[in-house]
Amino acid sequence: xxxKKILIVEDDSFLxxxxxxxxxxxxxxxxxxxxxxxxxxxxxxxxxxDLIILxxxxxxxxxxxxxxNLRAREALKTTPVIIFSNFxxxxxxxxxxxxxxxxxxxxxxxxxxxxxxxxxTLIK
Amino acid sequence: MAHDDLIKENQKLKExxxxxxxxxxxxxxxxxxGAVAQKWILKMLLDRDAGVINEEQETLLKKAYExxxxxIEMISEFLAANQSEDATLSFKFEKAxxxxxxxxxxxxxTPAAKKQGIKIIYAAxxxxxxxxxxxxxKIRIVLQNLIDNAIKYSERGGQVQITINSDAKxxxxxxxxxxxxxxxxxKDKIFTKFFRTENAKKKREVGTGLGLPIIKLFVEKHGGKxxxxxxxxxxxxxxxxxxxx
Numbered sequence: 001x002x003x004k005k006i007l008i009v010e011d012d013s014f015l016x017x018x019x020x021x022x023x024x025x026x027x028x029x030x031x032x033x034x035x036x037x038x039x040x041x042x043x044x045x046x047x048x049x050d051l052i053i054l055x056x057x058x059x060x061x062x063x064x065x066x067x068x069n070l071r072a073r074e075a076l077k078t079t080p081v082i083i084f085s086n087f088x089x090x091x092x093x094x095x096x097x098x099x100x101x102x103x104x105x106x107x108x109x110x111x112x113x114x115x116x117x118x119x120x121t122l123i124k
Numbered sequence: 125m126a127h128d129d130l131i132k133e134n135q136k137l138k139e140x141x142x143x144x145x146x147x148x149x150x151x152x153x154x155x156x157x158g159a160v161a162q163k164w165i166l167k168m169l170l171d172r173d174a175g176v177i178n179e180e181q182e183t184l185l186k187k188a189y190e191x192x193x194x195x196i197e198m199i200s201e202f203l204a205a206n207q208s209e210d211a212t213l214s215f216k217f218e219k220a221x222x223x224x225x226x227x228x229x230x231x232x233x234t235p236a237a238k239k240q241g242i243k244i245i246y247a248a249x250x251x252x253x254x255x256x257x258x259x260x261x262k263i264r265i266v267l268q269n270l271i272d273n274a275i276k277y278s279e280r281g282g283q284v285q286i287t288i289n290s291d292a293k294x295x296x297x298x299x300x301x302x303x304x305x306x307x308x309x310x311k312d313k314i315f316t317k318f319f320r321t322e323n324a325k326k327k328r329e330v331g332t333g334l335g336l337p338i339i340k341l342f343v344e345k346h347g348g349k350x351x352x353x354x355x356x357x358x359x360x361x362x363x364x365x366x367x368x369x
Contacts, residue, residue, distance in 0.1 A: 012157065018164050025173065086156050088200075089207065090261050107160045108196045109236075111167040 003029040004123050007049035009039045009066065010084075011058050015107070019053065022112040028119065036061025040069055048075060050123045053115075056085040056092055064092070067099045080122045084115070148206050156199045162192050197328075205334040208265055215345055220260045222295055222367065223253040226288055229267040233275065241280035244271075246287075253290050256367055262342045263367070267297070269335045270363050274301035277327055278360075293369060294348070300362040303327075306354040314352065315340045323357055343367070 006028045010016040013034065020030045031047060033039035037060045039052075052070070056063040063083060070076050080102040085092070088106050096104050102122060105115070166189040168174060170182065177185065230246055237244050274284040282302040289296050306314060310321045318333040343350045347368045354361040 014161060015157070015164075018161065018168070022164075022168065022173065086153055086160065088203065090264060106200075108156050108163070108200060112164050113167065113171065 003027055004050040004119075005029045005031065005048070006119065007031045007033065007039065007042065007047065007052045009033045009036065009052065009058065009063065010055045011035060012055075019112060019115070023116060023119070026116045028116075035059050036063065036066035036069075039066055043070070043073065043076065049079060051080045051082065051119055053082050053084050056083060056087050056096075064095055064099060067096065067101060071100050082115075082118065082122070084110075145206055149203065152199050152203045152206070156196065156203070159192055159196045159199065163189070163196065166192060205338075208269075208334065208338045215259045215262065217257045217259055217346075219255050220258050220263075221253075222256045222258070222263070223249070223288060225260060225264060226267055226286070226297065229264060229271060230286060233268065233271050236272070237275045237284065240275060240278075241282075242275050242278050243283040244275075245283055245285045249288050249290070251290060253288060253295055254369055256295060256369065258346055258367060259342075263346070266339045266342050266365065269339050270297075270299040270365075273335060274299050274303065274361075274363075277301065277324065278303035290369070294366040295369065296364060296366045298362055298364045300360065302360045305357045305359045306352070306361050307357055311354070315350075339365070 004027075006023060008016055008019055008023075008030060010019065010032075011034050016032060016034070020032060024030055031042060031049065033042055036058045039054075040061065054063045054067060058066070061069075063085070067081060067083075070079070070081065077100075081100070082103045082105055083096050083101050084105050084107055086107050093104050103118065105118070110118075166185055169177065170185050170189060227246075230244060234244055271284065271286065278284065278301045284302075285298075285300040287296075287298045287300075304323045304327050306321065307323065313319045314321070315336050316333075317337045320333045340350050343365045348366045350363070350365040352361055352363045
C-alpha cells in the first residue's frame with residue numbers, strides 16, 4: 001500500500017520539524033508549508049493530500065482562511081483536516097467546525113505518537 | 125464626577141483591562157508553545173525514537189516529562205481563566221438550543237474523560253427542552269467547567285452523570301461525579317474567588333480557583349441559580365444550575 005500523504009501547514013519550523021520526523025518514521029509521506037499561502041500554492045500545483053494538519057495562527061493567510069479555500073475545492077471537500085493549534089479560543093473552534101474541520105486538537109494536550117494514532121484512524 | 129466623565133473613565137478602564145488580558149494571553153501562548161516542544165522531545169526520547177537510553181536516564185526523563193506536564197496544565201488553566209474573565213465584561217443574549225449545546229460540550233470532553241478512564245453517562249431528557257435566551261459562549265464555559273471539574277477530580281474507573289430537564293419556569297442541568305467530594309467546612313467557601321479545598325489541592329496541584337466563581341457569575345447574570353450537594357470527602361459531588369425560560 002502506498003504511503004499516505006500528509007500536508008503539514010505550520011509556521012513554527014522547530015515544531016514542524018519534530019512532527020515531520022515523527023510522522024515520517026511512522027511511514028507517512030510528508031509535504032510542508034510554512035504559511036497558508038504556501039499551502040495554497042502546493043494545492044494549486046496538484047498536491048492531493050490524504051490528510052492535512054493545520055495550524056491556526058499563520059503569517060499572511062491564516063489557518064481558517066486556508067480551510068475555507070480548501071473546502072471550496074471539489075477534490076478536497078472531504079479531505080480530513082486536523083487543526084493542531086495552541087489556541088483554544090471558543091470562537092476559533094466554532095468557526096473551524098462551521099468550515100468543516102474534522103478534528104480540533106490542542107497541541108499541548110497531545111504527544112506526537114497520539115497525533116500519529118489519530119491520523120491512522122482518520123485515513124484507514 | 126459628571127456622567128460623561130464617568131463614561132470616559134469606564135471606557136479607559138475597559139481598554140486597560142483588554143490590553144492586560146491580551147498581554148497575558150500572548151505570554152501564556154508563547155510559554156505553552158515552548159512547553160509543547162519540550163513535551164514532544166521528552167516523549168520521543170522516552171520512546172527511544174532517538175536511540176537507546178539507560179534506566180537512570182529514563183527515570184530522569186520521566187521526571188522532566190511529568191514536571192513539564194504540570195507546567196502545561198498550569199498555563200492552560202491560566203489561559204482558560206483569562207478567557208473567562210474577559211468574557212465577564214459583556215453579555216449578549218440570543219435564542220439557543222440548550223440541549224444541542226450540552227451535547228456538543230459532552231462530545232468535546234468525552235476524549236479527555238476516556239483518556240482518564242472516566243465514563244460519561246448521559247441520558248437524553250424525556251420531555252422537549254424549550255429554546256432559551258442565553259449568551260451561548262458563556263453557558264458553554266459553565267458546562268465545560270463543571271464537566272471538566274467532574275472528570276479531573278474523579279478517580280480512574282469513576283463516572284460522571286449528566287442530566288438536563290425542564291419545568292414551566294426553568295431548565296435545570298446537573299453534573300454528578302464520583303470524585304473527591306466536598307468537606308462540610310468548605311461548603312460555604314466553594315464559590316469564593318481563588319479558594320481551593322485541601323483535598324482538591326491534594327488531587328491536583330494545579331488550579332486557579334476561578335472556575336466556580338465564574339460559573340456562579342455567568343449563571344446569575346442569566347437570572348439562574350447554581351448550587352451543589354456532596355455527602356462528604358470521597359463520596360462525590362453533584363453540581364446543579366438553572367436557567368430561566
